[in-house]
Amino acid sequence: MDPSKIKERIGRFRILVIGRANAGKTTILQRVCNTRDNPEIYNCAGEKIDPAALKASRERGLHDIENEMVFQSNPGFVFHDSRGFEAGGDSEFDKVKAFIASRSKEPRLKDQLHAIWYCIPMDEESRSFTQGEIKFFSQCDTGSIPVMVLFTKFDALYDVAYKQLKKKGTPWKDAKELALKHAEESFANGPQLKFLKDVRWPPKCHVCLPNMDKDYAECGPLIKRTAETMDNEVLQQLFVSTQQTNSELWMKYALER
Numbered sequence: 001m002d003p004s005k006i007k008e009r010i011g012r013f014r015i016l017v018i019g020r021a022n023a024g025k026t027t028i029l030q031r032v033c034n035t036r037d038n039p040e041i042y043n044c045a046g047e048k049i050d051p052a053a054l055k056a057s058r059e060r061g062l063h064d065i066e067n068e069m070v071f072q073s074n075p076g077f078v079f080h081d082s083r084g085f086e087a088g089g090d091s092e093f094d095k096v097k098a099f100i101a102s103r104s105k106e107p108r109l110k111d112q113l114h115a116i117w118y119c120i121p122m123d124e125e126s127r128s129f130t131q132g133e134i135k136f137f138s139q140c141d142t143g144s145i146p147v148m149v150l151f152t153k154f155d156a157l158y159d160v161a162y163k164q165l166k167k168k169g170t171p172w173k174d175a176k177e178l179a180l181k182h183a184e185e186s187f188a189n190g191p192q193l194k195f196l197k198d199v200r201w202p203p204k205c206h207v208c209l210p211n212m213d214k215d216y217a218e219c220g221p222l223i224k225r226t227a228e229t230m231d232n233e234v235l236q237q238l239f240v241s242t243q244q245t246n247s248e249l250w251m252k253y254a255l256e257r
Contacts, residue, residue: 019119
């Protein structure tokens with residue numbers, strides 16, 4: 001099916017982004033949409049929300065998960081944000097669970113939720129799983145909606161590995177070169193992946209995202225893995241059609257079709 005016809009039929013690719021505060025969610029979305037600008041926010045009626053009103057609402061502790069975030073640099077995406085999910089309380093968890101269930105029942109594909117990105121930061125203060133994360137993967141059945149875990153701030157593990165190697169007496173130059181491999185090997189055998197493997201509702205896959213705040217940040221692995229999680233061919237083509245600047249991904253799926 002022609003990409004333009006897919007967009008006309010389905011609209012935009014819809015993603016729920018979950019994660020605790022300071023997980024780097026906005027930075028990742030900016031990278032995916034190739035911009036430094038903040039998104040425009042729309043309510044469920046499609047009306048644009050005044051940033052001042054939105055800020056006042058946040059200061060009062062209010063947040064509507066139905067609000068849609070759209071980056072003008074890539075309007076092929078619409079994002080929903082879950083805020084304050086780290087504490088493990090019932091209120092936000094119930095909102096997320098109800099939102100997923102509601103979107104799963106939407107009769108039109110364009111109104112359904114197409115993917116979930118769950119962001120878990122790997123900096124020193126945030127490395128352990130929170131009660132909110134444990135609760136989500138233990139109790140939330142997302143049905144056919146694929147869940148991906150995004151391990152954000154992954155470069156923090158490079159610093160940890162470098163310090164460990166230096167402590168063992170490795171020369172600083174060698175430690176710097178070995179840190180990346182050492183960090184990835186330690187992570188592969190660490191508690192995070194073991195936890196996700198053993199939970200009742202495991203994610204479909206994960207991706208590690210280092211240095212997302214840098215100008216040279218690369219989100220190609222996230223795009224590639226997300227496309228691979230799509231069991232629905234039409235949704236897969238819709239997702240690929242959002243990648244105007246990723247000619248390699250375009251070519252891969254064009255050849256497969």
